[in-house]
Amino acid sequence: MDDFQKTLEYLYGLEHFGISLGLENIEELCAACGQPQERLKVVHVAGSNGKGSTIAFLKALLREHGLSVGVYSSPHLRHFSERIVIDDRPITEAEIVALTRELRPFAERIPRIVTFFDFTTCMALLHFARQKPDVVLLETGLGGRLDATNVVGRPLLTMITNIALEHEEFLGSTLLSVAAEKAGILKPGVPLVSGVRNRRVREFLDDRQRTLAAACEFLGRDFRIRRRPDGGFSYYGPSSNLRGLRIPLTGGYQRDNAALALRALEYLAFEELFEVDLDRVRRGFMRVNWPGRLQKVADRPDIYLDGAHNPHGVRALEPELRRLSENRRLILIVGVMKDKRIDEMASRLLPLADEVIVTRAPLDRACSPEFLAARARAWCPRVSVAESVAQSLAKARELARPEDLIFLTGSLYCVGAAFEALDLPVMEPR
Numbered sequence: 001m002d003d004f005q006k007t008l009e010y011l012y013g014l015e016h017f018g019i020s021l022g023l024e025n026i027e028e029l030c031a032a033c034g035q036p037q038e039r040l041k042v043v044h045v046a047g048s049n050g051k052g053s054t055i056a057f058l059k060a061l062l063r064e065h066g067l068s069v070g071v072y073s074s075p076h077l078r079h080f081s082e083r084i085v086i087d088d089r090p091i092t093e094a095e096i097v098a099l100t101r102e103l104r105p106f107a108e109r110i111p112r113i114v115t116f117f118d119f120t121t122c123m124a125l126l127h128f129a130r131q132k133p134d135v136v137l138l139e140t141g142l143g144g145r146l147d148a149t150n151v152v153g154r155p156l157l158t159m160i161t162n163i164a165l166e167h168e169e170f171l172g173s174t175l176l177s178v179a180a181e182k183a184g185i186l187k188p189g190v191p192l193v194s195g196v197r198n199r200r201v202r203e204f205l206d207d208r209q210r211t212l213a214a215a216c217e218f219l220g221r222d223f224r225i226r227r228r229p230d231g232g233f234s235y236y237g238p239s240s241n242l243r244g245l246r247i248p249l250t251g252g253y254q255r256d257n258a259a260l261a262l263r264a265l266e267y268l269a270f271e272e273l274f275e276v277d278l279d280r281v282r283r284g285f286m287r288v289n290w291p292g293r294l295q296k297v298a299d300r301p302d303i304y305l306d307g308a309h310n311p312h313g314v315r316a317l318e319p320e321l322r323r324l325s326e327n328r329r330l331i332l333i334v335g336v337m338k339d340k341r342i343d344e345m346a347s348r349l350l351p352l353a354d355e356v357i358v359t360r361a362p363l364d365r366a367c368s369p370e371f372l373a374a375r376a377r378a379w380c381p382r383v384s385v386a387e388s389v390a391q392s393l394a395k396a397r398e399l400a401r402p403e404d405l406i407f408l409t410g411s412l413y414c415v416g417a418a419f420e421a422l423d424l425p426v427m428e429p430r
Contacts, residue, residue, distance in 0.1 A: 036129030047161030064284030145184020164312030361413035
C-alpha cells in the first residue's frame with residue numbers, strides 16, 4: 001500500500017469519531033502550525049443549502065477578474081482532493097501526504113478526539129497560507145458558531161445563503177435556533193450578504209449585525225434579480241446594474257445563488273480595488289462548473305443526479321423534477337441519511353415517480369434501504385430495494401425505456417457513489 005492510501009486510511013478513520021462541534025481542537029491545531037488562518041483573506045459561507053453553488057459562482061467571477069481563489073468545501077464526490085482547491089488545481093496527493101504527516105503529531109497530542117473535519121480544516125488553512133491565493137472561499141461544515149471553519153477571526157465578508165431546519169440534534173428545532181448557530185460566523189465590522197427570506201430570521205440577523213456595527217444585505221430587499229422567460233436574468237445591486245446574464249446551471253434557484261455571488265463580488269471589488277466588468281461577469285458565469293446538482297450525466301435514458309438532502313432542498317428540486325418528468329415515465333432513485341426528515345422529503349418527490357428504487361451510500365450514517373422502502377410505499381406502490389448505488393443504477397437501466405427519466409437524489413454521498421459507479425469525471429487529482 002502506498003503512502004497516499006495509508007494517508008487516506010488515517011484521514012477516513014477519523015470519520016468514525018463522527019461530529020464533534022467546538023473550536024478547541026481547531027484552535028490548538030492552528031496554534032501548533034503558526035495560525036495559518038490569520039494570513040488569509042476569507043469569505044466565510046454558511047447556510048442550509050446553496051453554499052457550494054454560491055461559492056462556485058463567486059470563484060468563477062473572481063477568477064475572471066484576475067484573482068487567484070482558494071476553495072475549501074465538502075463533501076467530495078470522488079476524490080478527497082476536491083475539498084481543497086486553488087483556481088483549477090486540487091491539492092495533490094503528495095501535498096495531502098506531507099500535510100497529514102506534519103499535522104498528525106499535533107493532533108495526537110490533543111487530549112480530546114480530533115475529528116476528520118477538524119483535521120482537514122487545518123490542513124486546508126495551512127495549504128492556503130503557504131500557496132497564498134488572493135481570496136479563500138471557506139464553506140462551513142455544520143452550523144457555524146462551533147464549526148471548525150469559525151477559527152477564522154476576521155473574514156473579509158460573511159455569507160448566509162439560506163436557513164432551514166436541519167441537523168436538529170446539533171442546531172436546534174426552530175428556524176431561529178438554526179439561525180443563531182449559523183450567525184456564529186458573523187464578526188464585528190464584517191458585512192453579511194444573505195439569501196434568507198424568512199422575515200423573523202431576517203430581523204434576527206439584522207439585529208445581530210447592528211450589535212456588531214456591520215452591514216447586512218438581503219436578496220430581494222437590498223439587491224435583486226429580474227428573471228427572464230428564456231432563463232436569463234438581470235441583476236440590480238447598490239453598485240451595479242447588470243443585464244443579459246445567463247448561467248449554465250439548471251434550476252431557477254441557481255439564479256438566486258448567482259445573485260448572492262454578484263453582491264459578494266461587489267463587496268470584494270471595493271476591498272480588492274478591482275472594478276466589476278460586465279463582460280467578465282458574463283464569461284465567469286458561463287464557466288461555472290458544479291457537479292452533482294441537477295446534472296444530466298447520460299442520454300437514452302436520461303440520467304440526472306442531484307444532491308438535495310433536506311426538505312428545503314427538496315422543495316427547490318420539486319418543480320424542476322416535475323418539469324423534467326412531464327409526459328414521461330420517472331424512475332426515482334433515493335438514498336438519504338438517518339438524521340434527515342425522511343417523510344417530509346419523500347412526500348414531495350415520491351408521488352411524482354412511476355418506480356422508486358431505494359438505496360444507500362456507503363456510510364454508517366446512511367438510512368437502510370429496507371427502512372426507507374417501508375416509508376416509501378406510503379407514496380408510491382412500486383418500490384424496490386438496491387443495497388448499493390451502483391446496483392440501483394443498474395436496476396433502473398433494466399427497468400427504463402430509452403425515452404424514460406432516471407433521477408437520483410437524497411444525498412450528496414449517493415451522488416458521489418453514482419459518479420464512481422458511472423466513472424464520471426469531477427476533478428482529477430494531479
